[in-house]
Amino acid sequence: xxxxxxxxxxxxxxxxxxxxxxxxxxxxxxxxxxxxxxxxxxxxxxxxxxxxxxxxxxxxxxxxxxxxxxxxxxxxxxxxxxxxxxxxxxxxxxxxxxxxxxxxxxxxxxxxxxxxxxxxxxxxxxxxxxxxxxxxxxxxxxxxxxxxxxxxxxxxxxxxxxxxxxxxxxxxxxxxxxxxxxxxxxxxxxxxxxxxxxxxxxxxxxxxxxxxxxxxxxxxxxxxxxxxxxxxxxxxxxxxxxxxxxxxxxxxxxxxxxxxxxxxxxxxxxxxxxxxxxxxxxxxxxxxxxxxxxxxxxxxxxxxxxxxxxxxxxxxxxxxxxxxxxxxxxxxxxxxxxxxxxxxxxxxxxxxxxxxxxxxx
Numbered sequence: 001x002x003x004x005x006x007x008x009x010x011x012x013x014x015x016x017x018x019x020x021x022x023x024x025x026x027x028x029x030x031x032x033x034x035x036x037x038x039x040x041x042x043x044x045x046x047x048x049x050x051x052x053x054x055x056x057x058x059x060x061x062x063x064x065x066x067x068x069x070x071x072x073x074x075x076x077x078x079x080x081x082x083x084x085x086x087x088x089x090x091x092x093x094x095x096x097x098x099x100x101x102x103x104x105x106x107x108x109x110x111x112x113x114x115x116x117x118x119x120x121x122x123x124x125x126x127x128x129x130x131x132x133x134x135x136x137x138x139x140x141x142x143x144x145x146x147x148x149x150x151x152x153x154x155x156x157x158x159x160x161x162x163x164x165x166x167x168x169x170x171x172x173x174x175x176x177x178x179x180x181x182x183x184x185x186x187x188x189x190x191x192x193x194x195x196x197x198x199x200x201x202x203x204x205x206x207x208x209x210x211x212x213x214x215x216x217x218x219x220x221x222x223x224x225x226x227x228x229x230x231x232x233x234x235x236x237x238x239x240x241x242x243x244x245x246x247x248x249x250x251x252x253x254x255x256x257x258x259x260x261x262x263x264x265x266x267x268x269x270x271x272x273x274x275x276x277x278x279x280x281x282x283x284x285x286x287x288x289x290x291x292x293x294x295x296x297x298x299x300x301x302x303x304x305x306x307x308x309x310x311x312x313x314x315x316x317x318x319x320x321x322x323x324x325x326x327x328x329x330x331x332x333x334x335x336x337x338x339x340x341x342x343x344x345x346x347x348x349x350x351x352x353x354x355x356x357x358x359x360x361x
Contacts, residue, residue: 002026003173004122005131006114007077009066012133014195015188016175017075020131022191028125029077030118031066034086034206065195072194080121085113086206093212094219097244100267101343104160105206106312111163119171130171136161137177138169141353145169146296149352152180159312162347162357163293213245220244227272229256232265232281240274243267249282249339263339283336289346290328292358296350306348306355308333310340316349329358 005017007029021027070077089105096103119130134157135150145166150156164172176184188196207215217224224242231237238256240246246253250264254276263282266275287310294300300323307316308331318334331346340360347357 001128002028002126003129003131004028004030004119004125004127005075006118006133007031007066007070007075008133009069009195010133011184011188011193011195011197012135012176014069014073014133014193015184015191016131016133017070018073018188018191018193019175020173021073021075027073027075028122028127029066029070029075030122031077031079032082032085032113032118033079034082069193069195072192078121078125080118082113082117085109085117088112089206090215090219094216096343097212097216098220098223098269099343100243100269102247102341103343104345106160107163107345109206110160115164115168115172119168123171128171129173131173131175133176134161134174135176135179135181136174138172138174139353141296144296144298147354148177149349150174150176151178155181158352158354159309159345159347159357162295162345162354164295165293166295169295216242216244225272227274229254229274229276231258231262232275232277237276243269243272243274246274248341279338282338284333284338284340285336286330286332287340287346288328288330288361289358290326290361292323292327292329292356294323294356296353296355300356304348304355306350309347309349310337310360311344316347321348328361 003020003025005013005020005027007013007017008031017027017029067077089109092108093103093105114132122130135152135155136158137148137150139146139148147158147161147164149158185196224244226239226241227243228236229238229240237258238254246264246267248264248267251261254262256262256276261279262276263279264274265277265282268275302323304321306319306321308319309316317337320332322330324330342360344360345357346360348355
């Protein structure tokens with residue numbers, strides 16, 4: 001087959017391309033150009049890598065390297081301009097923090113960009129499938145395609161894929177799903193993949209500094225204002241520099257001494273206030289989730305028992321899920337859970353299988 005592979009320049013996507021080529025497929029590499037290298041750096045980096053300066057794009061070093069990797073593997077590469085999509089991600093990030101929510105740009109970028117526009121670009125080039133370096137697996141369940149956790153539980157990325165549709169999944173390949181990271185590095189070395197020692201990709205890769213608070217200050221300087229830090233009784237116990245700079249469950253940076261640990265339990269945008277409390281006050285028994293994508297069901301049953309994961313590194317907990325007519329769901333936990341954060345993704349699992357997921361309201 002002709003397979004389009006999303007290539008970042010890191011070891012995971014590079015090995016995915018190498019394995020598919022080794023298996024006899026025609027591989028076309030696609031790279032999302034999110035951030036361009038400053039002109040002052042472009043000439044030096046291009047000379048070191050043996051590429052043209054206009055082939056460089058680099059939030060964190062991978063983009064500059066991807067042309068070199070593709071040439072080494074003998075893979076045709078197309079660099080696709082995603083600068084407009086980057087601005088959309090920044091707008092989303094700022095608006096969510098400004099609303100007192102905590103965004104998840106990786107999930108949004110996967111759904112809209114990587115498995116959206118980039119996948120469509122690959123199909124327009126005649127590709128039959130679209131592959132990435134995600135640590136996840138695909139299976140069939142009652143006639144539907146579902147995502148399963150990757151074999152390497154420490155690297156599993158099924159959580160960020162909950163929003164994919166059946167049409168998208170039907171085109172997807174995840175060549176690394178059955179491997180551990182140590183296997184990936186070993187195979188990359190054996191196949192001569194030049195990215196074998198590259199650093200891991202990082203979150204918010206569309207911000208070169210990786211400092212989202214700095215970005216917020218630059219983009220929303222007129223909206224970020226100091227305000228009160230209050231306890232759950234309404235007593236003012238301190239001052240914050242801007243409530244957009246805080247998230248639910250945060251403990252560091254409060255600069256409040258009350259004799260025992262305190263956490264952000266709520267953000268009141270109307271009052272420009274950060275509400276803090278004890279760990280017990282951070283607990284919630286239930287939550288509402290919107291825009292649920294049911295991967296495992298065309299129509300979900302009236303009640304779904306599942307393990308629910310509310311953050312990327314969160315250990316899923318048992319819960320009862322009640323689908324709602326508006327496309328959302330009410331989730332009741334078997335025991336109260338801490339730091340349920342509006343704006344984050346809630347993903348529902350049956351064992352290692354993604355049943356669906358949505359956005360915490």
